[in-house]
Amino acid sequence: MQNNPSYQAPSPDALLEQFHSSRKYSVDLIANLSAEDCQAQSMEDASPAKWHLAHVTWFYEVMVLRAFEKNFSYWNPEFAVLFNSYYNGVGDKHPRSKRGLLTRPSLQQVLEWRKNIEERVQALLKDNHSEELLWLIQLGINHEQQHQELLLTDIHHLFSNNSLWPAYTSQNNTIPSVEQPFQWIEGISGIVQTGYQGSGFHFDNEGPQHSALNQTHSIGNRLVNNSEWLKFIDDGGYDNFQWWLDAGWAWLKAEKISAPLYWNKDSQGNLLRSSLNGNTPLDPQAPVSNISYFEADAFTRWASQKLTGFAGARLPTENEWEAFARSHSVTNDLFGKVWQWTSSNYNPYPGYQPWGGIAGEYNGKFMVNQMVLKGSSAYTPEGHSRITYRNFFPTDARWQMTGLRLAKDGI
Numbered sequence: 300m301q302n303n304p305s306y307q308a309p310s311p312d313a314l315l316e317q318f319h320s321s322r323k324y325s326v327d328l329i330a331n332l333s334a335e336d337c338q339a340q341s342m343e344d345a346s347p348a349k350w351h352l353a354h355v356t357w358f359y360e361v362m363v364l365r366a367f368e369k370n371f372s373y374w375n376p377e378f379a380v381l382f383n384s385y386y387n388g389v390g391d392k393h394p395r396s397k398r399g400l401l402t403r404p405s406l407q408q409v410l411e412w413r414k415n416i417e418e419r420v421q422a423l424l425k426d427n428h429s430e431e432l433l434w435l436i437q438l439g440i441n442h443e444q445q446h447q448e449l450l451l452t453d454i455h456h457l458f459s460n461n462s463l464w465p466a467y468t469s470q471n472n473t474i475p476s477v478e479q480p481f482q483w484i485e486g487i488s489g490i491v492q493t494g495y496q497g498s499g500f501h502f503d504n505e506g507p508q509h510s511a512l513n514q515t516h517s518i519g520n521r522l523v524n525n526s527e528w529l530k531f532i533d534d535g536g537y538d539n540f541q542w543w544l545d546a547g548w549a550w551l552k553a554e555k556i557s558a559p560l561y562w563n564k565d566s567q568g569n570l571l572r573s574s575l576n577g578n579t580p581l582d583p584q585a586p587v588s589n590i591s592y593f594e595a596d597a598f599t600r601w602a603s604q605k606l607t608g609f610a611g612a613r614l615p616t617e618n619e620w621e622a623f624a625r626s627h628s629v630t631n632d633l634f635g636k637v638w639q640w641t642s643s644n645y646n647p648y649p650g651y652q653p654w655g656g657i658a659g660e661y662n663g664k665f666m667v668n669q670m671v672l673k674g675s676s677a678y679t680p681e682g683h684s685r686i687t688y689r690n691f692f693p694t695d696a697r698w699q700m701t702g703l704r705l706a707k708d709g710i
Contacts, residue, residue, distance in 0.1 A: 487619075494508035504647070536597065638673070
């Protein structure tokens with residue numbers, strides 16, 4: 300159970316509407332996909348679209364219905380193992396690297412299971428308005444939203460490995476350009492309040508709110524774009540060890556990294572980027588995306604010395620980013636374009652306590668060897684993120700829509 304005494308659940312009717320909307324959106328995301336598209340797994344970090352649809356249904360069956368439904372019974376007890384992700388307290392799990400081998404159940408069977416669980420959650424919510432149930436359903440909605448984003452990022456990665464360069468959609472899903480000269484904006488220094496405070500839903504890792512000290516600093520008015528990254532490449536940024544952390548240099552050499560993920564060239568040497576629209580021309584003014592923490596950190600070191608006006612560039616801390624976002628909420632690229640790497644390790648806030656009960660494994664167990672990202676991406680469902688949201692990935696991850704905003708010490 301969540302441990303926020305000020306939590307106020309939405310009304311059952313409002314929650315039911317959110318539940319239906321979320322469940323419908325997940326199925327809408329596969330409308331243009333074949334059953335074969337939904338089956339494939341392109342790498343261990345990614346999961347098949349069918350598995351995402353099943354796992355979020357598993358969440359409601361195991362986390363909600365099993366605890367609250369009278370005369371509960373599983374739709375299929377085997378699904379409790381097949382579609383568990385990392386919840387050790389719940390039971391066994393199918394190996395993550397072999398999710399693409401789950402040709403059974405079929406996509407149609409998963410969709411039938413989804414419908415059954417939706418009807419049962421709806422019936423339960425009509426009869427039970429306990430705060431714990433309402434909170435668990437709201438957690439389930441937010442959990443499904445996380446997997447909606449993962450479904451898109453995983454399909455993006457899958458299609459990028461197909462030499463036909465298939466398009467997921469005919470609608471424009473490229474990251475919009477931000478044609479704006481770079482400049483430094485004075486950040487919020489001194490004692491600031493970081494973390495979530497309020498009565499609404501938030502994840503456990505967003506709290507408790509606490510005081511933090513920001514030294515005097517500045518933050519970039521916009522995200523780093525592709526044209527600036529091209530200068531990094533052209534200047535030999537991927538070939539010069541002096542810009543890289545030792546672990547980053549070892550990763551770069553081992554993986555033969557020479558550009559952001561999804562960059563490629565056509566037969567005439569024109570730069571392209573695979574996206575959900577297929578293989579499209581690289582937009583120089585669009586924010587750079589699909590870069591690792593190692594790459595983001597190396598770029599800041601290079602830009603500090605090589606780009607005019609970028610002296611002192613570094614990655615912001617999450618406290619600097621959050622304070623900036625609170626005071627510059629109208630900045631048009633804080634959200635909805637790329638997740639932004641920070642220099643902050645993903646650690647618990649002072650006074651942090653994981654959720655109690657079955658949801659206690661949600662975030663706290665991952666608080667090691669990860670870096671915090673802030674904001675949201677073009678693939679994040681609308682309304683899912685917020686200023687206090689803490690996304691997190693290991694330093695070499697880059698199949699997510701990850702980019703960077705710069706900071707520097709002083710004004």
